[in-house]
Amino acid sequence: MSLKLSEEDIFLFHQGTNYESHSMLGCHRIKYKQEEGYRFVVWAPHASAVSVAGDFNDWDWESHSLSRLNDTGLWGNFFKDVPSGAAYKYAIKNENGWSGLKADPFARQSELKPATASITPFDSEEYNWKDQDWQKKKKLKPSYETPINIYEVHFGTWKQKEDGSHYTYEEMADLLIPYVKEMGYTHIELMPLAEHPFDLSWGYQITGYFSVTSRFGTPNQFKFFVDQCHQAGIGVIMDWVPGHFCKDDHGLRMFDGQPLFEYADEQKAEKPSWGTLTFDFGRPEIQSFLVSNAIFWLKDCHVDGIRVDAVASMLYLNFDRKDAPDKLYNSYGGEENLEALAFLRKLNEAVFAYDEHVLMMAEDSSDVPLVTSPTYTGGLGFNYKWNMGWMNDMLKYMEYDSYYRKWHHNLLTFSFMYTFSENFVLPLSHDEVVHGKKALVNKMPGDQWQQFAQLRLLYGYKMAHPGKKLLFMGGEFGQYAEWKDQEGLDWLLLDYPLHAAMKKYVSSLNHLYKNESALHELDHDEKGFEWVDPHNSEQSIIVFQRNSKTQKDQLIIVCNFTPAVHYDYKIGVSQPGTYEEIFNSDAAAYGGSDQLNGKEHFSFPEQWHSRPQHIRIKVPPFAVCVFKQTKSDRRKEEESS
Template sequence: MNLYTNDLDIYLYHQGTHYHSYKFLGCHPREKGYQFTVWAPNASVVEITGDFNDWTGKDHQLQRVSKNGLWSGYYSNIPPNSAYKYQITPKNGPAFLKADPYAFQAELRPLTASLTPSHDKYMWNDQKWESNKKNYNPYESPILIYELHLGSWKTKEDGSYYSYRELVNELIPYVRKLNVTHIELLPIAEHPLDISWGYQTTGYYAPTSRYGTPSDLKFFIDQCHQHNIGVIIDWVPGHFCKDEQGLRQFDGEPLYEYKDPKKAEKRSWGTLTFDFGRPEVQSFLISNAIYWMEEFHVDGLRVDAVASMTYLNFDRDDNEEKLKNGLGGDQNLEAIAFLKKLNEVVFEFFPHALMMAEDSSDLPKISHPTDHGGLGFNFKWNMGWMNDLLTYMEYDPVYRKWHHNLLTFSMMYNYSENFVLPLSHDEVVHGKRSLLNKMPGDQWQQFANLRLLFGYMIVHPGKKLIFMGGEFGQYIEWRDQHQLDWLLFDFPLHESLFHYTKTLFHFYLHQPALYKYDHKPNGFQWIDADNNDQSILIFLRKTSNESEDLLVICNFTPEVYHGFKVGVPYAGAYKEIFNSDAACFGGSDQRNFFLHEPIFEEWHHQKQHIKVTIPPLAVSVFQKIEEGFL
């Protein structure tokens, strides 16, 4: 037995600063065999067990190589793709089996062992994409994300999953047609329970074997990049599941989780919280973020449930005893420090990464740099905008005028963070109904309202995200055990909605005013924010180039208005360049087919106005195309 452990690796790992710890922990091909290294400070004996020794651990015992509990060993008689676990004998008690926390591949559930990796190295072909990222400014670029769950987006006729490689021919042409810039995959790290969707993880370094091998996933991401589609994955550093093969009491004692059960337990999810203050846990999690970007060329991470990490009493009832930090507050200072460190390290290695916080709290400066007092993410999901807008849209249009502030309030805080506007899976599951089914009115009004919802998301400042199925009007809420209702494309209203969605997204990609100044106050100007009686909003989306500016009119009622006066800031002829009520989208075709010359009479605090037709339950967009006649 030869040992390949390095004193510097050991030191940095135990300091919480080894950001490539996956390169020496776990199982690695070395010459003609494998090197195994695992952290188990409370163990008295650690052995490798698998088919190669009849699951006895015989002749495959590891040596302790650090006083803080690293164990390591090299063996040449273990073949590739062998199932293995660590057999850990604690200082007090019987031996038990654990999967490898750093395993790069795991058995297909319900089997739970880790697999020794192959000796093959994947050859990437996305050099152009990776090179272009060096000049990429995400803040001034369009970002339009299609969030999906690989297991229920589409299945084969027998109900089985498409593999990563098969999805290349199924998914990539579809999302290219849809005109999105990125896909976001619900967690794809290995997980035992299908209905957890990957949010309760056992193998942080192992892409789930449900859809194939790690090389298969690399091929899928490679192909996405070659077709100009970015890939974001949901990442879950806040908690992990309690399955016996996983991280829970890994060496017989709390190790990855807090020792204090009050801090460790995530009762609402039945999971355990990572001990963010422990150096080895920091090395494990930060290395994992780096791993996905370095080894799989992932473009960004959507970090799940940030509020559950930053607040000690996240899921404690009001009448329960509250946990406090050392300063007497309820923030988890260790988790906050960890998130800052995470983002600093990620951007040191990958300056153009997307680090997106799914955060439901009012903690300030989530998307501000750490040297400005922030957590260091570069984007934050705007949960307030999402909740307000969906609440508003569910009202019958007759009553919307009493809730007009739900539409406008988001602009009061829009520039406090770099926001993503999410219409995510969380809003269409567990009895919440699909987006289409949330909309009030008869069938025509439901589809018009959904077109309006998507249209308002696109014209509102912020990057965009929709969940699979919304784009063609899935009637039934998301069911993780069933594929999307693709048969709906046989019905004209659904086909027309898909045509609308892809056209709307194409429009967004080619209008700099809709994305360039998302995070700058000079990119937005109200024309009329106060017309609650008619439930109409009018505003400008702007750039530094007046010819690119857009005049946006949103009508949240089914009323049609002809000759409606709209104040405009510039003298010139205005042309309608987009209308969600067009007949080809399933609308009533109340459009503006001719140029609108300005009338030099003050209106809406502007020196001139135009008179337009405002379609029902619709978004219409105008642009000045030439100077008007005096």
Template sequence: MVLDMALEHDIYLFHQGNLRYSYKLMGAHLSEENGLQGVRFTVWAPNAVQISVVGLFNEWDGRCHPMRKVNDNGIWSTFIPGLDRGCLYKYEVLTKHGHIMLKSDPYAFSSELRPNTASVVDPLQYYDWKDDDWMLRRENRNMYESPMSIYELHLGSWKYIETEVFYTYREYADMVIPYVKEMGYTHIELLPLTEHPFDRSWGYQATGYYSVTSRYGSPDDLRYFVDQCHQNGIGVILDWVPGHFCKDQHGLRRFDGEPLYEYANPAKAEKTQWGTLTFDFGRNEVQSFLISNAIYWLKEYHIDGLRVDAVASMLYLDFGKEDSNDWEPNEYGGRENLEAVAFIKKMNEAIFEEVPDVLMMAEESTAWPLVSAPTYLGGLGFNYKWNMGWMNDMLKYMEMDPVHRKYHHNLITFSLFYAFSENFVLPISHDEVVHGKKSLLNKMPGDYWQKFANLRAFLAYMYAHPGKKLLFMGSEFGQFDEWKDLEDLDWELLEYDSHASTQQYMKQLHHLYHDHPALWELDHDEKGFEWIDANNYEQSIISFIRSSRYAHDQLVVVCNFTPNVYHDYKIGVPQAGVYEEVFSSDATDFGGSGQTNGLDLTTCDAPWQSQQQHITMTIPPLAVSFLKRVSATTVREGNV
């Protein structure tokens, strides 16, 4: 094979770990060569003795279409005339041990429907995008000072036709998008859509990193889904799993008979708790594979951001390994995977150079510093981090009987000590409502009414707390059962008042959220939050101020995490005038008790709780009240 200079340069960059669009070099591509139409196949397999392309077109006979080695670093390639879009194929790999394996293409853009595992020839550039307006707005949008409320979604269990029989991406677009838009979410986050063999892995154990799972249709069907989201003003975030891959024989494991994509050292390769293998982050070709893969989803599918799964499992050599004999320290004696740290920084730098207006969200569960800081400041280079500490503390607190909450008051206040150390997303994800953890509603203590009241209070506090928001599907209408990944959501619950009211509550909470920049404009700035009273543990009441960039644009938030009602309760407020309760989670429309503040609340000119004036109000049970100054009138005289 004669290489032109451009191709030689791409191959050089691939082996250096710097080919950001390696999917345009590798894999199966329609092309015309010597006047013939066909498919060019290219694969990296340095340890193979011989590789052939096999498929229905040659009756899976490896003698028909052997590949030629392009260079000494293990790139193989061949052109097969007469093949077209939709062609099924695999690579037949002869190892140095004399074994023959059939492997799916690591760079395939499409795959057969499981349980079949062949790759499918599918070109990139057929889809006609119609989301130019969205992409232009995205380019000019300040994501940090904008509202962001994410609906985390597993397509196959949102709604299905029957067990393991799903709608298509296009059909889901027609159902999901109107619902998400009506509910007021700004983004959808999709659990991984890379091809995977086992439904119950939810896509987190993949075999086809460039291949859209065929469970729901074709690559263009997914593009249609994203396109329709954008045309309806909804962003799309994709769960992405660069930390590990599954061991299925047709996948990446020992791709050419030897460890290739995974570490050769089992102590670094094995993710024993998940039964998976860790990518070799120090290998240049693996870096090209993964960095290109991230860019591929962002560019070729117009994805607005990636939620990077299990970052802690990449950062730490001892992750999930309780026995010290199961892992080896780094060259300095530490537990950090230095190669993974360097890779993550390199990946984020490449992504933001290529696609600067996207979200890169780290699901990172430890205290690793500067996760969402730029690499030039010593950070990992993400622009968001999931706030797992807030999530764990709040769920632990909310699961307690209210009578015990006063002894654990710090759980609802501690997060404000570090709330501005990173750009945080507050996540209530699928992981918190599965595997016996109970649904969000069913975590709540008390009787039937109190469960719903606790849920409303928790969600209101979540939306008042600094940070962007993420909520897993079903929580928005109070699903009682935890997530059942082989069934669809319990939509029939909406026939009952409490669940229908909870769904209506989430709609109105989103209206409040969107309408008040104080709840999102300074999410990542200490100026956006001020405590009024963080210390009333006896009554489990906290109060604080959320502010926008404009001093007059503030909300006072009062949270009561007990079932007690308090009348004539004094709350310090930042500005003199008349306040109105603009939202209460205890409103009867939402199933609450109706202990709301329907009359205007006029300030008294007497200091209270570090503020220069105060109001007196009714504090509803298990509820959150949002107050806003509506006029600056002469204040009433009052006593401390």
């Protein structure tokens, strides 16, 4: 074997276990036989000839031909006359003749759309990272015990320039990172930034999996953005799409003239409602390709986590075939895609072998159990799962007029029946504010004041509920319009008092979440949560307690889902002493009616809610309030015991 390729790397690629295959395939600048130049390697087993065509050879389909390197489909060659930054594609010939020009599946950079060629790496492509302190800090404590509060961002529409053009990765570092830090978020989740041809796919239909989109700059500029996030103490999560890919001619579809990256069986390959193709998860080389891509984002780009998109679409053979006359079944007679299940387990094992501190989040709407359990116990091996059930139930509940909520109380409380079955993230994502679903604030019933009050209540309840958190951009200031996927957010709304107050509220809520260990330390442990009163459906009030590892940090959460104000409302408490209201979503500063509680609430030695003591409070309208014990009464505690 020539071209400085390792026989072991090639063997592992074809075995499905080369998890850094991007270091072997694609275009790389190397020194070969004392000459500097570019090595091109591509996998095209059905090809009879392959060459590199580009602007350096006037797109000649034959002048820079590749040689067959093995009998399993690898082609490669070394050229010293190819310049850096040159556009290129692979010209692929098969038994039917020339099949066309294809972008490099392993390219690190692509042309700016609508151009579709890959770009040869620049001579000085190495980036000098300065995030060593961040990398050390995130390993000090398990993520399960730390605050994770995610701000979901679409890079092209968070904010745009006056002429409608995009900010670059470097410019966004100066704008977005200080905003996220000020607001109190811990992580930014970026909707897919792999190269994609169509803006309105939002990045979920990809052609260049290893190519950071050129819409906003170069790969090194993207790395600068991630580096700056880390230096500011902000983690970065990347949306990743291993379930399907688009059909554009220059992409992966029919790559060498026959199905290669997709299933050969058209029924298994097609996703009709999305107009995309499913990866062939059973093919070893596809496993190497996809796992390597995940490792690439983690290792080369230093992202801290990966949110795996549309997991349910991968798990079921008939996910997008509900109306198909003939169902697909696996070898055991079930509808699960056994190859996809095996792939996801392999993916997570490989990722956590690389770095056990990575966040691997499944965006999964299925009811498959053990998604966040280790693979050795039969689980899929993720460490987090989006709680789509909580999201659907809560938005349905909040859309009811408050008078009718008492008949739907189960939607409010049902999530606690399963909240510790997985390690959940509570998402209010972009999917909930598009396609006629209305913006979050517009889902709330009532007049404008009531809408904002109920949105504050929803956010407060989410923050107090066990699980990590996620909110899509614009939700933090109550944007009225659905997400406009080609325009910037409506920042002018911050000139209006209710929107400015909502932004202030979300910032205060985020900082409360970070500062109070009871709101995050035992998110995935049953000891972190206790019901005080889940049964008051008539008044649509729930009360619960969040615990940390330290008893003094316990919090009592009161949520009122109606506009009624209740005075001398009794709340059972376990410990005698003095309790203080440390947070109230009805504060005037947040746009509320300022129905606040005083600082000191002495407990009374009368049993309530099956607890030996109680406090008496004022319950504000459409609000969440948080109480914390400030002084304990040892004498009363001894009497109670």
